[in-house]
Amino acid sequence: MLKKILLTLRLGFFSLLLHKMRSSLAVLGIMIGVTAVIWLVALGEGVSQEAQRQIKDLGATNIIVKSVKPAAGSSADEGARFLPYGILREDYDRLLGNIPWIRQAVPMREISREFRHRARSHQGQLVGCTGEYLELNQLSLWDGRFINADDQKLLANYCVIAQSVAEQLFPTENPINQSLQIDSDFYQIIGITADRDPSAAIGGSLAGRDYNSDVYIPLETLRARIGDQVMTGRSNSMEGEIVELSQITIGVANIEQVDHAADIIRELLSRNHPNEDYAVIVPKELLRQAENMRMMFNALLILIAGISLLVGGIGIMNIMLATVTERTREIGIRRALGATRADIIQQFLVESVVLTGIGGALGVAVGFFCKPATNSIRKFLNTFFPDSMASVPASIQNLEPQVAYWSVAVAFGISVGVGLLFGLYPARRAAMMDPIEALRHE
């Protein structure tokens, strides 16, 4: 039995060799379909894994409350030169007071500033924060120490700088204990944070949070030295905003409490902030959304890939019909020599499955080249279209496709299935021929 199948396979293979060009084209059709499935799924997986990693970095048990500049015109103080908005220190106290099971609440204020050391300067984010900020954002120290509670109390002029900032401002020296100038004040550098990947974009901005040009100082120091009132726009214009806190990151003990805590937070804030100058971001919800997105994305990709395999399948059917017509006489001979209808069906099904199977195998082989192919496409685009590439979000620019093993199995399985499905009609047609007429066929 096995031998018979092997012989049928061999026969199918040799029969296909009779028409090399035609068979190769049919194989190509299936190969493209299979490659499309594998590549599309790999790219989709790459995008969504990156998105999920970024969201997970935000912490699944965290709730982030962020100040958002209200849309122009919605503010009661329109026309004021200094626009007050965002989360207030009293909001912070209110949240802590009303949600007793909060594990931690980490306030933060950030401003865009220029950092100087002697002749060198670097534009970045000045972050006023507490000691918890380090762990909360999965930052690690590269050297020195981070801000602590004493620094807050003493309003110390200490700062911790990110590794990239350190490299920029102190290319040759050790930055620890050196001074950093921000506006007209000098801060002593006590630590350096190691660079890390950006985290997920939150609060409506497309770009992820980049930690690599940050400088951290104690929150209280920032309040004392810089204050809430900040200039925006060009240096001499007297326009600006008044913001007490940029963000509060609230952590609860376990993930079941997240939804309830988020509801309370939204409720509390909405009472005191009628003009929606804040946003509540729940990474757990983002994660759920990302998961839904991923599933929809995959369904869409499978649909597209399915269409390309359908087209390949029609090609197979076309070729098998031509083959059957051409080999009518052979069919008659085989019937005379004792082949049953089932034998004939089997023979032609095997042929179409050999076609699609080869196409599938080649498609799988090419499918595994997804990563190098993506890299060279990226290199090509970066070389010839650097401007348009620069505007592409980082998550796409750094995309690492992940070849999903299930997609390889599914794609190969489907290609064989396409052979069976689209080979069936031509094979049946061959089998139902009248042997006498088939033998008479020229």
Place this chain on the structure above:
Amino acid sequence: MSTSEPHARFSSRLPSAENGHDARSRQAARVVNLRKEYHLGGNNIVHALRGVSLDFPEGDFVAIMGQSGSGKSTLLNLLGCLDRPTSGQYFLGGQDVSRLSDYELSRVRGRLLGFIFQSYNLIPQLTVVENIQAPLFYQGRVGGKETERCVRLATMVGLRERLDHRPFQLSGGQQQRVAIARALVNNPRVILADEPTGNLDSQTGEEIMRLLEALNESGRTIIMVTHELDIAQRAKRVVVMRDGLLEAAH
């Protein structure tokens, strides 16, 4: 499986058999009142066979002649189990095969019949040996023993040197030899030949006829359709058809 090769002689060869179990067992084939009608739409019916009865004892070698359209091919197709009669019976190896299903007819063709065609009808993508082996393939007999048998048959028809050649590399006469070897491979009860020399020159035709005669002498039952009188006369007997009926037996 009998070991009888073409050279193994049958002990007895009886003339045209009577009814009865005894006689039937020595008959290779027998048709009784065979009719075949083709319905061509409307009331247009072609009576291709109008009641043909004929016995083929084992070891028979009969030539069927007749004018074009007299029903020779129709009869041969029925004998070859490629088609079913409208009415009448056909006994092959003691079994009535006139009402079998398509599947059963296929099995009967594979086990009991050998075909030789005017235009050889080899399978182009197969080698000589593979062509000879094809009927065994459909019986699931694909072992080395079977291949050996095919090589022996190829040797017998004089194609020992050409085992791996493909049909397009062979002359017409050589192709017909392959076809003859193929018709023998399943050790059939009856060999059916439809104008086996029709596409060959007289010299090559002569060689093929000698081969058929030798096969018959070794006990094979051969039924042959031909237009040529001198070919027909090489058979043991000749039947002539006219208008779907047997005219006379010589």
